Amino acid sequence: MSTVVAVDGPSGSGKSSVSREVARRLGLAYLDTGAMYRAATWWCLDQGVPLTDQAAVADAVRDLPLVVGVDPSTPTVVVDGRDVGVAIRTTEISSRVSAVATNLDARAELGRRQRAVIDAERTGGWSGGRGVVAEGRDITTVVAPDADVRVLLTASEEARLARRARELHGTDDAAAISATHDQVVRRDADDSTVVQFQVAADGVVTVDSSELDLEQTVDAVLDVVERARAARA
Numbered sequence: 720m721s722t723v724v725a726v727d728g729p730s731g732s733g734k735s736s737v738s739r740e741v742a743r744r745l746g747l748a749y750l751d752t753g754a755m756y757r758a759a760t761w762w763c764l765d766q767g768v769p770l771t772d773q774a775a776v777a778d779a780v781r782d783l784p785l786v787v788g789v790d791p792s793t794p795t796v797v798v799d800g801r802d803v804g805v806a807i808r809t810t811e812i813s814s815r816v817s818a819v820a821t822n823l824d825a826r827a828e829l830g831r832r833q834r835a836v837i838d839a840e841r842t843g844g845w846s847g848g849r850g851v852v853a854e855g856r857d858i859t860t861v862v863a864p865d866a867d868v869r870v871l872l873t874a875s876e877e878a879r880l881a882r883r884a885r886e887l888h889g890t891d892d893a894a895a896i897s898a899t900h901d902q903v904v905r906r907d908a909d910d911s912t913v914v915q916f917q918v919a920a921d922g923v924v925t926v927d928s929s930e931l932d933l934e935q936t937v938d939a940v941l942d943v944v945e946r947a948r949a950a951r952a
């Protein structure tokens with residue numbers, strides 16, 4: 720029986736690192752939906768589409784030539800034949816991606832593609848139909864509300880800022896925290912105007928990683944999956 724695991728949460732809560740490792744350990748596919756929003760943003764900029772032009776962004780996203788690879792050991796993001804795995808992680812993309820993420824037509828198109836990937840992995844696909852861990856902001860609520868396991872991965876703002884600062888600047892001193900504010904707090908505030916990922920919806924299990932390290936957080940999510948599987952058996 721295949722398993723679909725949906726993970727949402729704010730920036731820096733650990734969704735990507737934790738979901739990828741959970742997928743790897745369970746032999747499931749891994750879908751990073753934030754990477755799709757980032758790829759769409761990269762494409763708009765590459766094509767000279769002004770991010771302030773909502774209709775033009777929606778058109779560009781509808782035609783986005785995107786292929787995502789869902790092997791958790793080597794997830795890939797390819798746009799128009801170009802590997803953009805590194806390019807979509809730049810500060811410029813991080814600071815501009817909310818313009819695409821708050822475009823409702825772009826959300827509809829990317830959500831449709833995400834559902835197609837999840838359905839393919841549920842029934843066949845990369846891991847032979849064993850399932851998928853899909854993470855983002857609206858997977859538990861909009862994209863896959865019917866997932867077998869739904870998790871909201873949270874952490875305090877303080878913990879999330881410190882993690883991102885260490886990742887980007889190698890330190891979590893005051894200057895690094897200040898430089899990270901836009902990528903975590905401002906971005907979440909903008910994204911929250913169109914999607915709810917701060918509070919767990921009904922039936923969604925909250926895992927708070929504020930006081931956990933990465934390994935402990937992976938174990939906590941694996942525990943939620945195991946309990947859901949046991950309840951299903």
Ligand SMILES: Nc1ncnc2c1ncn2[C@@H]1O[C@H](COP(=O)(O)OP(=O)(O)OP(=O)(O)O)[C@@H](O)[C@H]1O
Pocket residue numbers: 728729730731732733734735736737753882883886928931932933934936
């Ligand atoms: N429980 C944890 N304890 C300490 N560090 C963690 C923990 N979880 C993740 N990290 C680290 O925090 C950073 C952010 O994690 P990650 O990119 O997985 O977050 P995210 O929720 O996917 O963020 P975003 O939505 O902005 O992409 C990474 O450097 C990661 O290694």
Ligand SMILES: Nc1ccn([C@H]2C[C@H](O)[C@@H](COP(=O)(O)O)O2)c(=O)n1
Pocket residue numbers: 730752753754756757816817820854855856857858906910914
């Ligand atoms: N399901 C999703 C996934 C992502 N987003 C938005 C929110 C972020 O600003 C952006 C990039 O995500 P990240 O790579 O930082 O997780 O994409 C969304 O709105 N819905």
